[in-house]
Amino acid sequence: MGVVGRPHGVRGLLHVHSYTADPADLPAYGPFEDGRGRRFSLRWRGEGIAELSELIDGRPVPVADRSQAEKLVNLSLYADRDRLPPAGGDEFYLADLIGLQAVGADGTPLGQVDAVHDYGAGASLEIGALFVPFTRAAVPVVDIAAGRITVVPPDEIVVPGRADDAA
Amino acid sequence: MARSVWKGPFVDGYLLNKAEASRGSGRNEIIKIWTRRSTILPQFVGLTFGVYNGHKFLPVQVNENMVGHKFGEFSPTRTFHGHSADKKARRG
Numbered sequence: 001m002g003v004v005g006r007p008h009g010v011r012g013l014l015h016v017h018s019y020t021a022d023p024a025d026l027p028a029y030g031p032f033e034d035g036r037g038r039r040f041s042l043r044w045r046g047e048g049i050a051e052l053s054e055l056i057d058g059r060p061v062p063v064a065d066r067s068q069a070e071k072l073v074n075l076s077l078y079a080d081r082d083r084l085p086p087a088g089g090d091e092f093y094l095a096d097l098i099g100l101q102a103v104g105a106d107g108t109p110l111g112q113v114d115a116v117h118d119y120g121a122g123a124s125l126e127i128g129a130l131f132v133p134f135t136r137a138a139v140p141v142v143d144i145a146a147g148r149i150t151v152v153p154p155d156e157i158v159v160p161g162r163a164d165d166a167a
Numbered sequence: 168m169a170r171s172v173w174k175g176p177f178v179d180g181y182l183l184n185k186a187e188a189s190r191g192s193g194r195n196e197i198i199k200i201w202t203r204r205s206t207i208l209p210q211f212v213g214l215t216f217g218v219y220n221g222h223k224f225l226p227v228q229v230n231e232n233m234v235g236h237k238f239g240e241f242s243p244t245r246t247f248h249g250h251s252a253d254k255k256a257r258r259g
Contacts, residue, residue, distance in 0.1 A: 001253075019253075020253045021253055021254050025253070029253070084253055087255050090257055090258040091255040091256070091257050091258075092255060092256055092258070093253065093254070093255050093256075094254050094255065094256055097256060116256050117225060117247070118256060119225070119241050119242065119243055119247075120233075120240075120241055121226075121227040121228055121229070121230075121233065121241035121242075122215075122226065122227070122228030122230075122259045123256035123257065123258070123259070124225060124226040129223075131217070131223060131224060131225060131226055132226065133197070133215050133226035133228055133259065134256055134257075134258050134259060135195075135215070135228065135258060135259040136258060136259070137195035138195055139258065142258070152195060154195045154196050154197040154215065155194065155195065155196045155197070156196070156197055156198075156199055156217075157185050157188055157189045157196050157197070157198045157199070
């Protein structure tokens with residue numbers, strides 16, 4: 001969910017880079033784990049500057065000074081998937097879509113969703129060499145629980161006799 | 168310097184033909200184009216284009232807010248690494 005950056009000041013504050021869509025939401029996903037079993041809580045103290053506390057026996061112990069803060073530089077903060085609010089309606093977390101098995105309308109395996117792209121013109125799924133728009137027409141069924149999506153690759157428009165179609 | 172208004176928006180000719188063919192069909196179709204320089208016109212709204220980025224055709228679903236922009240703006244040519252941890256995709 002985030003990465004700890006350089007220390008800020010002498011009172012144990014740290015720069016934290018948030019990977020959430022809105023950085024202000026980051027503390028709500030805590031407590032965080034660091035991949036080595038340690039747990040941390042986080043509280044913003046300024047723009048991009050946070051106070052980290054290590055949870056020892058459920059009790060928060062704040063990072064007290066700069067030397068302690070320096071030991072946390074580059075620490076990755078992870079949160080349980082369950083802490084994310086449920087996606088509603090036709091919205092899906094990218095993390096849930098990536099890795100799903102794609103099958104055709106007739107059940108033919110097409111591959112695995114490698115990435116989800118969104119450059120401001122609607123989301124699209126990368127399935128091997130295939131790119132499909134993430135629309136109801138092209139992806140009619142998304143079954144996260146079964147780990148599968150049904151893909152109907154769109155037809156390509158060809159205008160006969162145009163030189164550009166041969167390019 | 169901005170393009171002179173009297174010239175109108177620039178659009179490659181073959182793109183207009185393909186869009187016209189797709190608009191009549193009303194099916195699940197994608198229009199593969201190489202013309203990243205063409206302006207998005209109001210008659211393209213609702214269509215899905217595959218815009219070449221030098222490597223692959225990225226799907227671009229045109230909506231009203233994109234009119235006046237160029238197709239290339241929505242098909243980046245550089246590799247994108249990573250995304251927000253809690254980012255969601257909305258099915259169009």
